[in-house]
Amino acid sequence: MGEYNRTLDELRAFAVLSWPRELLNQLAKTIPLYRLLSTQDKFLSLLKLNAEDDPFSWLELLSASGMEGNLFLKHLMLLSDLGGEALNKLTPLEKYFPDGVIAFNWQGKDYRYTMTKALGKTSLTNGSLKVDGKSLILPSENTPTIKKIPRDLTGKAKDVAVLIMFAGLSTNVSSSFSEEVREKAVIGKYLSNPEGLDLFVKQNYIRVNRQITGANSNSLGQIAQDYVLQKLSERLGTSWTFRRDGTVPRISHNDRDLTTFDVVAKSPSGKYFAIEVSFQVTTNSVIERKAGQAQARQALLKKQGHNICYVLDGAGNINVRKNAVGTICRYSDCTVAFSEAEIAHLATFMQTQA
Numbered sequence: 001m002g003e004y005n006r007t008l009d010e011l012r013a014f015a016v017l018s019w020p021r022e023l024l025n026q027l028a029k030t031i032p033l034y035r036l037l038s039t040q041d042k043f044l045s046l047l048k049l050n051a052e053d054d055p056f057s058w059l060e061l062l063s064a065s066g067m068e069g070n071l072f073l074k075h076l077m078l079l080s081d082l083g084g085e086a087l088n089k090l091t092p093l094e095k096y097f098p099d100g101v102i103a104f105n106w107q108g109k110d111y112r113y114t115m116t117k118a119l120g121k122t123s124l125t126n127g128s129l130k131v132d133g134k135s136l137i138l139p140s141e142n143t144p145t146i147k148k149i150p151r152d153l154t155g156k157a158k159d160v161a162v163l164i165m166f167a168g169l170s171t172n173v174s175s176s177f178s179e180e181v182r183e184k185a186v187i188g189k190y191l192s193n194p195e196g197l198d199l200f201v202k203q204n205y206i207r208v209n210r211q212i213t214g215a216n217s218n219s220l221g222q223i224a225q226d227y228v229l230q231k232l233s234e235r236l237g238t239s240w241t242f243r244r245d246g247t248v249p250r251i252s253h254n255d256r257d258l259t260t261f262d263v264v265a266k267s268p269s270g271k272y273f274a275i276e277v278s279f280q281v282t283t284n285s286v287i288e289r290k291a292g293q294a295q296a297r298q299a300l301l302k303k304q305g306h307n308i309c310y311v312l313d314g315a316g317n318i319n320v321r322k323n324a325v326g327t328i329c330r331y332s333d334c335t336v337a338f339s340e341a342e343i344a345h346l347a348t349f350m351q352t353q354a
Helices: 008-012 021-027 032-048 057-065 069-080 084-088 144-148 155-169 179-184 194-236 286-303 315-320 322-330 340-353
Strands: 101-106 109-114 241-252 258-266 272-279 307-313 334-336
Touching (some): 008 315, 032 057, 032 069, 069 155, 101 155, 109 155, 155 179, 194 241, 194 258, 194 272, 241 286, 272 340, 286 307, 307 322, 315 322
Parallel strands (some): 272 307, 307 334
Antiparallel strands (some): 101 109
16 A cells, blocks of 8 residues: 555564563563563473473472562463462362372372472462562562562462472372362473473463453553553654643544544644554454544544554454454554554654654
């Protein structure tokens, strides 16, 4: 179609299907969600690198990796679908494991692990295991209590990690032990088995991804909008004005209320650019709504001498919502992907039209 108003196929050439590492690393400092996303690869590599002759060498690898023990445990809980609520229902664990010993067979050999802290009436909730949101935030001057969390996996957190790894492989567990938990607590059999682990992760990816991002779709959208606004303002300078969830004078979808756009930019000459942002790893209906409004919004803005632009990316958009994204591309003055280089391309378009 053109240098700026691209087709879906042209947009795909610049696509970013997962959150940019720069943004993940920045957000991971203050938001637990992004710590999980940004450390997912590191977590999986620790399991893959486990020594073939030692089912517990991941403990040494974890200690040397610099990853906090509670963060590693949270990854285990997400991958196995065993949260604090489910684990807490199992206490006291001695009911199922005589003398607190988890005996299991791994790669043809028998092993025993004796729990020390996760016994009796001790709590195994997310808070007590230090895997709640507050505990997963990186330490700062404003969160002094977080600094007390051990970097290594210790105490009942270590016991629970071993439980999640090997309870499903146990040879001494009581028949009354939850069958559902037993089916989930099998991650240990994939240690030092990259192909098996990749398949297991693939089979559980959609569920895990929803656990991580499902309740945060609104905040994810706001963060994506802030990122676009920040990069544009850095490129275009202080002579431009920007507003998230902004409006454009005399642009209304109902002749009563001004229409709100994700980001609104105003050039030094007074020209407006309405910018809609959508980054979806999983699918939802937001992009369908944007597509349904695209033609009317472009017509309204064009009539007043303004432009509408879109920043569109993520596997849920590019690979799944093809018809919707194609419609948006058709009624967009400039469509770019979600990367710093692409946002710079958008800034160039805005300068040429200002």
